[in-house]
Amino acid sequence: MAVPRGFKWSGGVLDQAYEKCGQVTSEYAKTFYLGTQLMNPAQAKAVWAVYVWCRRTDELVDGPNASKITPKALDRWEERLEALFDGKPYDELDAALTDTAARFPLHIQPFRDMIEGMRMDLVKSRYETFDELYEYCYRVAGTVALMCMPIMGIEPSYKGQLEPVYRAALALGTANQLTNILRDVGEDAYQRNRIYVPLDELDKYGISEKELLTGLHAPTTGSMDDRWRNFMHFQITRARQYFTDAEGGVDLLAPQARWPVWSALILYRQILDAIEANDYDNFSKRAYVPKWRKMVSLPVAYTRALLPARRR
Numbered sequence: 001m002a003v004p005r006g007f008k009w010s011g012g013v014l015d016q017a018y019e020k021c022g023q024v025t026s027e028y029a030k031t032f033y034l035g036t037q038l039m040n041p042a043q044a045k046a047v048w049a050v051y052v053w054c055r056r057t058d059e060l061v062d063g064p065n066a067s068k069i070t071p072k073a074l075d076r077w078e079e080r081l082e083a084l085f086d087g088k089p090y091d092e093l094d095a096a097l098t099d100t101a102a103r104f105p106l107h108i109q110p111f112r113d114m115i116e117g118m119r120m121d122l123v124k125s126r127y128e129t130f131d132e133l134y135e136y137c138y139r140v141a142g143t144v145a146l147m148c149m150p151i152m153g154i155e156p157s158y159k160g161q162l163e164p165v166y167r168a169a170l171a172l173g174t175a176n177q178l179t180n181i182l183r184d185v186g187e188d189a190y191q192r193n194r195i196y197v198p199l200d201e202l203d204k205y206g207i208s209e210k211e212l213l214t215g216l217h218a219p220t221t222g223s224m225d226d227r228w229r230n231f232m233h234f235q236i237t238r239a240r241q242y243f244t245d246a247e248g249g250v251d252l253l254a255p256q257a258r259w260p261v262w263s264a265l266i267l268y269r270q271i272l273d274a275i276e277a278n279d280y281d282n283f284s285k286r287a288y289v290p291k292w293r294k295m296v297s298l299p300v301a302y303t304r305a306l307l308p309a310r311r312r
């Protein structure tokens, strides 16, 4: 709900707004939420505010009202973004992000870029090449890394270039989104007529667009077609490479950010293992990481966060 002109966002109202952001994060993204528990309270609240803005942005094109969303609605959402960075939030959840942007050196551009990624979803349902897909991954996921970096911070004793750290951060966003895409191939094709995997790569493996839209089970056995297995093996190898590229940057983050980021990295990467374990059937099965495996991964992530690479 919009607030009256001139309303002052302060104290209790802001506390409530952040509390709501925390609730939404814990409900929709338990692992991210858990990760924020190791940060100091100001950082945790800031990540919740960013999370909620990202979730609301994604909901515009993927949520229950998605079929009614027009480019105009995204223009309006972008105006709200500009206003909230200008200190004039529209509602209390926006106000939490306004406050976050005043406390941390957030830049507005990754937020704008994410909206641009959602605009792509409104008009584009096929990607010809990996370069095109990479651009989409940057917009909807690499941007998340850029939004979070100023909140998480860099290891204080690190005196090197920032570029490798940011490269690693972008790699993690890309890896996560490629993983999302590989997990959801069937759902995206059947329910949304969307194909994110590059068409020229499908073609290289002798797979047509039409086959992908109907599912690639072998007609006699019902198991996966070998062309699809080989194609998926290639896609998974590339996604794993992005996770590996991200690893090098985690030790360069401020100590309290390392555990959450290792957790996100290790847990998301396991979705790729789960796709393999399903014999690459991402048409009739949804790859997921069981709760017990998540629980085992958290101490592993913690140990990695404590031990820099050279002592691991």
Ligand SMILES: CC(C)=CCC/C(C)=C/CC/C(C)=C/CC/C(C)=C/[C@@H]1[C@@H](COP(=O)(O)OP(=O)(O)O)[C@]1(C)CC/C=C(\C)CC/C=C(\C)CCC=C(C)C
Pocket (backbone or CB within 6 Å): 032, 035, 036, 047, 050, 051, 054, 055, 058, 062, 140, 141, 142, 144, 145, 146, 148, 149, 165, 166, 168, 169, 170, 172, 173, 176, 177, 180, 181, 246, 247, 249, 250, 253, 260, 261, 264
């Ligand atoms: C040096 C180094 C490695 C630094 C780390 C930098 C960093 C913090 C990277 C985080 C990268 C990250 C978590 C990316 C999220 C990617 C993602 C899941 C994007 C989703 C897009 C669209 O997906 P789709 O519609 O295909 O999928 P669904 O079926 O809808 O899931 C998004 C949904 C875009 C919106 C993103 C979010 C809602 C998640 C935002 C998350 C945070 C702000 C929390 C990050 C916090 C921690 C602790 C990592």
Ligand SMILES: [Mn+2]
Pocket (backbone or CB within 6 Å): 058, 059, 062
């Ligand atoms: Mn989505």
